[in-house]
Amino acid sequence: MVPERPPRPELEARLFSLREALRDSGLEGALLTHPLSIFYFTGAFARAHLLVTERQLRFLVFRPLERVRRESPFPAEPFRSLKGLPGLLREAGLRRVGLEFASLSHRDFLRYQDLLQDFELSDLSGIISSLRQIKSPYERACLREAGRRLAEALSAALPRLKPGMTELEALAEIETELRRRGHPGLVRSARGNEFATGLLVSGPEAVEPTYMVAGEGGRGVPGFPSGASLKEIRPGEPVLVDVAGYFAGYYVDQTRMLVFGKPSREVQEYLEIAEALMATGKRLLRPGVSAEEVYYALFGEAERLGVSEFFMRHGEEGVNFVGHGVGLCVDEDPPLAPGVKTPLRAGMCLALEPKLHIPGLGVIGFEDTWSLEEDSAEKLTVFLPKFKIISCQ
Numbered sequence: 001m002v003p004e005r006p007p008r009p010e011l012e013a014r015l016f017s018l019r020e021a022l023r024d025s026g027l028e029g030a031l032l033t034h035p036l037s038i039f040y041f042t043g044a045f046a047r048a049h050l051l052v053t054e055r056q057l058r059f060l061v062f063r064p065l066e067r068v069r070r071e072s073p074f075p076a077e078p079f080r081s082l083k084g085l086p087g088l089l090r091e092a093g094l095r096r097v098g099l100e101f102a103s104l105s106h107r108d109f110l111r112y113q114d115l116l117q118d119f120e121l122s123d124l125s126g127i128i129s130s131l132r133q134i135k136s137p138y139e140r141a142c143l144r145e146a147g148r149r150l151a152e153a154l155s156a157a158l159p160r161l162k163p164g165m166t167e168l169e170a171l172a173e174i175e176t177e178l179r180r181r182g183h184p185g186l187v188r189s190a191r192g193n194e195f196a197t198g199l200l201v202s203g204p205e206a207v208e209p210t211y212m213v214a215g216e217g218g219r220g221v222p223g224f225p226s227g228a229s230l231k232e233i234r235p236g237e238p239v240l241v242d243v244a245g246y247f248a249g250y251y252v253d254q255t256r257m258l259v260f261g262k263p264s265r266e267v268q269e270y271l272e273i274a275e276a277l278m279a280t281g282k283r284l285l286r287p288g289v290s291a292e293e294v295y296y297a298l299f300g301e302a303e304r305l306g307v308s309e310f311f312m313r314h315g316e317e318g319v320n321f322v323g324h325g326v327g328l329c330v331d332e333d334p335p336l337a338p339g340v341k342t343p344l345r346a347g348m349c350l351a352l353e354p355k356l357h358i359p360g361l362g363v364i365g366f367e368d369t370w371s372l373e374e375d376s377a378e379k380l381t382v383f384l385p386k387f388k389i390i391s392c393q
Contacts, residue, residue, distance in 0.1 A: 150245025
């Protein structure tokens with residue numbers, strides 16, 4: 001049984017790694033404010049400041065103090081005004097302090113800059129991202145459980161789907177089963193994407209470009225033009241189901257293909273190509289390979305197979321990635337994208353999603369989440385088959 005809250009030794013190991021990174025970067029302390037960072041290091045969500053130094057941990061909570069005291073193993077103290085921060089930093093003997101610039105609004109950044117003008121402030125965003133890229137055994141267990149629950153939910157929901165349903169109705173059946181298994185109905189995104197549990201798109205309308213940086217498009221609804229819509233699903237057309245499994249704060253990402261009735265020969269041929277692309281990508285998921293190498297190898301394979309014009313493209317508008325990290329957000333670093341020279345390392349958990357956008361037909365492709373080991377990769381998204389034919393009866 002995987003604990004639903006990170007055990008104290010897990011949190012202490014994360015703090016140890018943070019302190020090591022602070023020493024290596026010449027920083028004397030970290031002042032964390034982003035709720036996900038607070039959760040990552042304390043086990044509790046809060047509006048708070050977490051001050052981490054070589055010898056100190058000050059958990060300064062605005063709200064909800066009593067709940068935090070129940071959920072975190074670390075002492076929490078009330079904190080009501082930012083005006084007290086300079087005194088706390090001086091008391092800790094700090095001069096050079098790190099903040100997560102990437103998670104601060106410009107207004108908040110200027111406020112901290114003015115308030116802490118006697119201190120040298122540096123950006124911690126890259127350090128925190130790097131620490132979160134490597135998953136501990138506990139985190140990998142959470143992701144494994146998320147994959148298991150996702151497989152259970154799909155197994156329960158898919159028999160209820162039928163042609164004539166709208167995309168939204170079909171997705172609602174899947175979402176119902178996910179929520180019965182503890183999914184909050186919201187997927188956290190590190191890159192500004194917005195969706196509930198995922199996307200379900202079908203037929204030629206799935207190629208519709210959207211504002212989101214995602215592996216597929218979709219018509220959506222007015223005011224939210226992406227993903228599932230009120231379009232009815234027709235027999236024989238490809239249906240793409242890209243949904244995120246959840247457990248204890250962690251997300252896995254998975255895409256499967258459906259068709260009601262018999263698929264056309266054209267659909268079958270593109271499904272086979274999609275399988276070949278996934279196999280190529282999977283072979284590259286090993287330590288030492290750079291993130292961009294995975295992208296370029298898959299693009300080269302798409303060219304070899306004669307489908308480069310459809311590869312990760314919404315018509316004239318493409319997305320330059322073939323996968324991404326997962327964890328507390330569904331789209332974490334590193335993206336598998338051009339220019340990202342980050343070497344893959346054991347402990348990374350990555351979603352691989354090469355997809356084809358075929359005008360007049362739909363979006364066809366698969367996605368799985370993998371946990372990288374020193375000499376292998378474990379698939380965490382375990383629902384099978386990848387392509388399912390559902391009877392029209």
